[in-house]
Amino acid sequence: MPELPEVETVLQGIEPCVENKFIRAIIVRQSKLRWEIPKNIQQHLVNQKVIKLSRRGKYLLFHLKVGTLILHFGMSGSLKILTTNKPPTTHDHFDLIFDNFYLRYTDPRRFGSLLFTEEDPEHHPLLASMGPEPLSNAFNERYLFKKAKNRKVGVKQFIMNHKIVVGVGNIYAAESLFLAGIHPLTPVSEITEARFEKLTKAIKKVLQSAIKKGGTTLKDFRNSEGKAGYFQQKLNVYGRANEPCLECQQLLQDIRIQNRATVFCPKCQPL
DNA sequence: AAATTCTCCTGAAGGC
DNA sequence: TGCCTTCAGGAGAATT
Numbered sequence A: 001m002p003e004l005p006e007v008e009t010v011l012q013g014i015e016p017c018v019e020n021k022f023i024r025a026i027i028v029r030q031s032k033l034r035w036e037i038p039k040n041i042q043q044h045l046v047n048q049k050v051i052k053l054s055r056r057g058k059y060l061l062f063h064l065k066v067g068t069l070i071l072h073f074g075m076s077g078s079l080k081i082l083t084t085n086k087p088p089t090t091h092d093h094f095d096l097i098f099d100n101f102y103l104r105y106t107d108p109r110r111f112g113s114l115l116f117t118e119e120d121p122e123h124h125p126l127l128a129s130m131g132p133e134p135l136s137n138a139f140n141e142r143y144l145f146k147k148a149k150n151r152k153v154g155v156k157q158f159i160m161n162h163k164i165v166v167g168v169g170n171i172y173a174a175e176s177l178f179l180a181g182i183h184p185l186t187p188v189s190e191i192t193e194a195r196f197e198k199l200t201k202a203i204k205k206v207l208q209s210a211i212k213k214g215g216t217t218l219k220d221f222r223n224s225e226g227k228a229g230y231f232q233q234k235l236n237v238y239g240r241a242n243e244p245c246l247e248c249q250q251l252l253q254d255i256r257i258q259n260r261a262t263v264f265c266p267k268c269q270p271l
Numbered sequence B: 001a002a003a004t005t006c007t008c009c010t011g012a013a014g015g016c
Numbered sequence C: 001t002g003c004c005t006t007c008a009g010g011a012g013a014a015t016t
Helices: A004-018 A041-045 A141-148 A155-159 A170-180 A193-221
Strands: A025-028 A048-056 A059-064 A068-072 A078-082 A092-097 A102-106 A113-117 A253-257 A260-264
Touching: A004 A048, A004 A059, A004 A078, A004 A193, A025 A041, A041 A113, A141 A193, A155 A170, A155 A193, A170 A193, A170 A260
Parallel strands: none
Antiparallel strands: A025 A092, A048 A059, A059 A068, A068 A113, A078 A102, A092 A102, A253 A260
């Protein structure tokens, strides 16, 4: 599933193609994604120039001359740049048509979304209450420590809460906690600022290195079709339940938190 | 206010 | 071989 690094990779991949280009049309084949694609979206897009692309959490934003397209990939969404007519298949839900190419959105599970807003996107209900970007300076041990005060929730849920920090999904939450040596169920109010420093640094590190690898993939393939980013990353714990810890050989444990698979090393990440 | 549960959807995997 | 059941998962909404 597209995590923050993959969204960033997609952004970097399509940016050179779409920036300062005009959207000529949108073809919607399946409007029922997580939310209905607005029926009047076409009128907002046609002949509008894409001024720039940006990312907020896992949302990809197309800033137009007037208004902003807000795209989320859900669990199984992907964008391709196509330059020749290719018959759409079952899960190709919309095409964004430019002059010499089009972007095709594919999403088997339809947890993604495509919305449009005329207001400042940061004020859009979906984005307004988001926490800081994990790679920004605002996301640091002091910030987390203050937020964690008087809270009982476990640290994995805490860092996956978008009001606390955006873009930390299940994979990177598990990997970051392993790197920081913190048990996923540790109540956040019991975590010292020093340990939060380890955690914030771990989160930045895993995300950065995945983005870097995604960027490398882009250079190699020069389009957004290649599987990018985290697939190539060495994962220490995610998907390795009951396998030996790469640090201490102890068998990795698999628990369920909020119905999410959560793998950790009981020896490296004691409670 | 904070925390938990529910919900959308389909492909993959497992059971028989 | 094939049909049926189960399950994963991002994240906002609904509920406790």
